[in-house]
Amino acid sequence: MPDNTVLVLVGSLRAASVNRQLAELAVESAPAGTTFELFDRLGELPFYNEDIDNDVVPEPVAALRAAAARAGGALVVTPEYNGSIPGVLKNAIDWLSRPWGNGALNDKPLVVIGAALGRYGGRWAHDETRKSFGIAGPRVVEDLTLSIPTGTLDGKHPRENAEVVEGLNGVIGKLVSEIG
């Protein structure tokens, strides 16, 4: 039975990823009684292929689906790549969308945030991630977002920016209340 565990996914595989830092800040900032679980293995997922989506799926896929099943909701933290969703994240969406109509995140609240270099902080990617997850099964919380232009961080960790910390805490609190 899913409880107040939130699955956290990051759309960047880069070691020094600003989005991973944001995700780690979310994990550290989890309200009392909740656990934010960062699933850090998106780079291990094979490309989605219906031929291998059978009773026995590749182990990283099984691990992702199990983490999603344990969670009552999800926080997705992603940059923008060429105006859209990074491939590694889109691939995870496709795996999570199956079994169709019965995916591990079905009907669970999901929020998309992130940081990107451009002046809109990756808003296109965030909009498209919401659109895709909205089709894939989760209940996307449409009016809740945070798109951070990385330049506003001055090369520092997001936890050193009071506005970002406040915005992130607001997002986390609302997401947890959506899980109810």
Ligand SMILES: Cc1cc2nc3c(=O)[nH]c(=O)nc-3n(C[C@H](O)[C@H](O)[C@H](O)COP(=O)(O)O)c2cc1C
């Ligand atoms: C392949 C690629 C495409 C990118 N396209 C965009 C883009 O369309 N818009 C944008 O704001 N930043 C773009 N960027 C810059 C990223 O937003 C920036 O590198 C960001 O810090 C990546 O997130 P990360 O720090 O979590 O890895 C792109 C970066 C890469 C590597």
